[in-house]
Amino acid sequence: MRIEDEIKQPIFRDEYQKAYINLIYTAGWLQLRQAAAFKPFGLTLPQFNILRILRGQHPLPATVALLIDRMLDKTSNASRIVDRLEEKKLVTRTVCPANRRAVDIRITKTGLELLDQIEATGVLHLSNNAPLNEAEMRQLNDLLDKMRTVE
Amino acid sequence: MRIEDEIKQPIFRDEYQKAYINLIYTAGWLQLRQAAAFKPFGLTLPQFNILRILRGQHPLPATVALLIDRMLDKTSNASRIVDRLEEKKLVTRTVCPANRRAVDIRITKTGLELLDQIEATGVLHLSNNAPLNEAEMRQLNDLLDKMRTVE
DNA sequence: CGACATTAAATGTACGTACATATATTTGCA
DNA sequence: TGCAAATATATGTACGTACATTTAATGTCG
Numbered sequence: 001m002r003i004e005d006e007i008k009q010p011i012f013r014d015e016y017q018k019a020y021i022n023l024i025y026t027a028g029w030l031q032l033r034q035a036a037a038f039k040p041f042g043l044t045l046p047q048f049n050i051l052r053i054l055r056g057q058h059p060l061p062a063t064v065a066l067l068i069d070r071m072l073d074k075t076s077n078a079s080r081i082v083d084r085l086e087e088k089k090l091v092t093r094t095v096c097p098a099n100r101r102a103v104d105i106r107i108t109k110t111g112l113e114l115l116d117q118i119e120a121t122g123v124l125h126l127s128n129n130a131p132l133n134e135a136e137m138r139q140l141n142d143l144l145d146k147m148r149t150v151e
Numbered sequence: 152m153r154i155e156d157e158i159k160q161p162i163f164r165d166e167y168q169k170a171y172i173n174l175i176y177t178a179g180w181l182q183l184r185q186a187a188a189f190k191p192f193g194l195t196l197p198q199f200n201i202l203r204i205l206r207g208q209h210p211l212p213a214t215v216a217l218l219i220d221r222m223l224d225k226t227s228n229a230s231r232i233v234d235r236l237e238e239k240k241l242v243t244r245t246v247c248p249a250n251r252r253a254v255d256i257r258i259t260k261t262g263l264e265l266l267d268q269i270e271a272t273g274v275l276h277l278s279n280n281a282p283l284n285e286a287e288m289r290q291l292n293d294l295l296d297k298m299r300t301v302e
Numbered sequence: 303c304g305a306c307a308t309t310a311a312a313t314g315t316a317c318g319t320a321c322a323t324a325t326a327t328t329t330g331c332a
Numbered sequence: 333t334g335c336a337a338a339t340a341t342a343t344g345t346a347c348g349t350a351c352a353t354t355t356a357a358t359g360t361c362g
Binding site: 183186214216228230231234250251 | 339340341342343350
Binding site: 044045046047073075076077080081084099100101102 | 346347348349350351356357358
């Protein structure tokens with residue numbers, strides 16, 4: 001469905017405004033679908049992403065600073081997302097012995113198993129029924145990268 | 152800057168995953184820029200958008216249902232966003248006489264002036280220094296529309 | 303060594319989002 | 333008419349985001 005019909009606004013000021021709205025709308029649409037997929041497992045999208053970063057480090061620990069560095073959203077509050085993962089016993093937090101200001105965060109066995117379980121459902125393989133082909137996706141990536149080249 | 156460098160992840164599983172992350176990242180990037188532009192005026196992005204919808208209706212009122220219908224994010228809580236606009240005297244709320252379940256929301260003179268003031272700064276004319284040309288923006292719109300054609 | 307800046311994380315606050323539930327009014331229909 | 337269903341909005345709760353401030357540990361340099 002075209003963006004005009006999705007948001008019931010037949011006329012845009014210009015193609016830029018339309019692209020802008022289309023981009024925000026499509027990103028929200030994708031995130032809503034992803035969030036719905038994780039909900040049965042009791043995870044939010046940022047919680048899932050942090051778990052994956054931790055698995056990438058495993059068996060080494062990560063610090064909060066490392067998580068922020070790897071996250072898409074730099075301003076999100078990694079501390080509090082880790083709080084929730086800790087409550088669910090999916091990660092552990094221990095003071096880093098080498099630098100007692102820092103905190104070593106590690107994914108637990110339960111956390112690893114949860115990731116396996118989620119991935120076993122094939123939820124993440126959206127690309128299997130992706131409506132864009134390779135060339136189109138490459139084109140989209142180029143356009144998006146270019147869109148951020150301002151100032 | 153390419154998305155690989157923005158988020159310090161050199162390798163993606165496939166072009167789809169890359170496009171997905173690029174899309175989310177770019178949308179967030181755009182929204183952060185927009186939000187920063189409204190902050191000096193004490194408005195958030197959804198507050199600004201609702202004010203614009205109300206101006207579009209003016210001098211007729213809008214109901215909460217109409218606002219939700221026109222908003223990008225259907226699940227956001229228009230009631231509470233209107234609360235904040237009302238506190239700032241930018242809108243008024245009166246019970247709709249024709250249907251006492253509904254609420255007539257109207258932009259005030261102060262609200263209209265604030266919109267004028269914001270638009271006078273040229274903040275919204277991003278298209279003037281947009282890095283994509285007409286054809287590229289049309290292409291982007293087509294790709295985004297197509298991306299949402301699943302199921 | 304000791305004061306001061308820097309760094310790492312946590313906490314506070316305002317707001318928005320997602321979704322469930324509540325309250326009030328109106329509609330439809332037996 | 334009267335009562336259940338539908339409609340319009342508001343409220344509650346959990347979570348995330350954006351940004352400022354706090355707390356604790358470490359570095360640095362006179």
